[in-house]
Amino acid sequence: MSGNGRRVTAAMVAAHAGTSVSTVSLVVNGKARGRVSETIADRVRRSVSELGYVVDHAASSLARGRSDLVVLLAPDLPNPFFGDVVAGVRAGLGERYHLMLSTPAGTGTQPAAEDVARVAALRPTGLLVHAPSPSLLDDLSPDGPPLVLLDARAPGHDAVTFDFGPGVDALLTHLAALGHRRIAYLDGTTPSATFAVRRELLASRAGAHGLTVLGDEVRADVTLDAAADTAVGALPRWLDDGATAVVAAADTLAYGVLAAAARLGLAVPDDVSVAGFDDLPYSQITAPALTSVGLPGHALGRAAARRLTAVLDGDDAAPPVSPIARLAVRHSTAPPPGSGDGAAS
């Protein structure tokens, strides 16, 4: 099964099978049909498995000018949400391509130009880029490999985005029905466009539901601890401003709001309601369970991978469909204090 000796080359396989390197290459790459006799092809296949031959990636991609590598650029790896996206990408990519992830240094940091250059030097056959910052987008060479953006949109690039509309509307409907009128928003510092989209959509639709979003722009790194520190400062101000609910741009941010509320001695949802985006599995068992706009990460990943393989196959026809965000209502949202109805939702 595994290499025994030094590295096995096509020449060794050819010698073992009593044929030429060209033939080995043809057989191994599945291009033997009608070009190599079944007898010889069989002999080659047997030698391949006997010797444990694996086509050298470097030599192969040098000769072809491209590899079977698809690289997923993942600035936001630490986000638990991302596991689903990766699983979806694997599912959508199938067996034909080899997926590798590239991720930058710090939490939420965006890959530097150098990282991108190093990835480009690998000659991936395609690139998948999750929630890129504008600067990452700039570093992506226009004559690089085909590329699909995930949860982002940019002129001239293929992209798969979420349809946030239904989820955001459901959240606003839910909050308005409970009796909330003023809501605060905790944004992420991540320079990804998806955060701007979420914020702007919420702000622009709020009015139609009789809701006001506080103008106060507050951001935190998308980790529980950073969000908690920020929210400890912001929560009292928000409440003073009349907010009775806080919406966070991601569940991990919302968790920080929960932690901050606990530190401040505020009860959720009795003193303030909290909601997030992502609907992470953990949101079922937070204290209290979190109302959240669920984003189907698996569907996003799969759609992006499918789009990429379609482009690579020269089959550009059908544009990808946006997976739809859906609200999961839980205990962290309830009627605002003083609304004369203390019952939890």
Add this chain to the structure above:
Amino acid sequence: MSGNGRRVTAAMVAAHAGTSVSTVSLVVNGKARGRVSETIADRVRRSVSELGYVVDHAASSLARGRSDLVVLLAPDLPNPFFGDVVAGVRAGLGERYHLMLSTPAGTGTQPAAEDVARVAALRPTGLLVHAPSPSLLDDLSPDGPPLVLLDARAPGHDAVTFDFGPGVDALLTHLAALGHRRIAYLDGTTPSATFAVRRELLASRAGAHGLTVLGDEVRADVTLDAAADTAVGALPRWLDDGATAVVAAADTLAYGVLAAAARLGLAVPDDVSVAGFDDLPYSQITAPALTSVGLPGHALGRAAARRLTAVLDGDDAAPPVSPIARLAVRHSTAPPPGSGDGAAS
């Protein structure tokens, strides 16, 4: 900054700088000292940045027989714990190597032999393997690149492991002091040795603390939902058997126990105490906050990366130190029901 034209080659740089390809290679690889005049080296560097030249990875690794690639094999990517490990690896690796992650299909699935072969074909200069299953270990060719295991140990391989001892002892001391006598254990299905180590350590030390671990072997996939389903079945049995506390092999498993307790109408910690391993950030805000044996993932990643670079530099002297597990005590553990002391810890 970015490529403008087709792919830039060393030959183009050489032409632009009025020198040879050999000289370009020397300069670009930092081997110019005392072999290329400063004048020419400068000219080359200017051409490089002007043309946006990046050494082609395939050609370079084909010529050298190896690349600057370090691949981290990560069967357990979806675990939020893993973000810290990756950050630590990046920190320990420095700028000299390029880190890429390879991860298998399903949650907690182990990379198949084919994945390993594909990774090997990339000719990484080194391999980092996190919590491998025995079968993954088998697939790793003995004449492959230098390799360091993370949170695992295997004969003949370099490895960095956790020192679970202090954390496990602290957990047992804590539970015994609260008055618990019988505890149940929820293991992961992941075939990684680290889970066996945790289970066996807990079982072997329990007696010294006057504690008994139920013989019942219960396992679940390391996700909240799978663990919740399993725990819904197991919890009543455990309580019947006299257990007053459940220890889970990972926090995500413990979250499942919390979810199961909620479904069954059991109060944590009043009806049953719960504890986990990992001390994920989310464990601060679960209902209730989770007592957990913290595993320093960043330190693990960094130590493993340092070990790998030391081996690559032929500097094998100091073996890596095991990062130490430490207990974080929170509200999910309390005296057992009927102990005459209902106060939470």
Add this chain to the structure above:
DNA sequence: CTGAAAGCGCTTACAG
């Protein structure tokens, strides 16, 4: 100090 040349292990026209 500098460059021509061989070779890394493949793939792909091109002859046969």
Add this chain to the structure above:
DNA sequence: CTGAAAGCGCTTACAG
């Protein structure tokens, strides 16, 4: 159907 040969873009002795 099969194989010899060129070429992918580098790196590294080796001459000069």
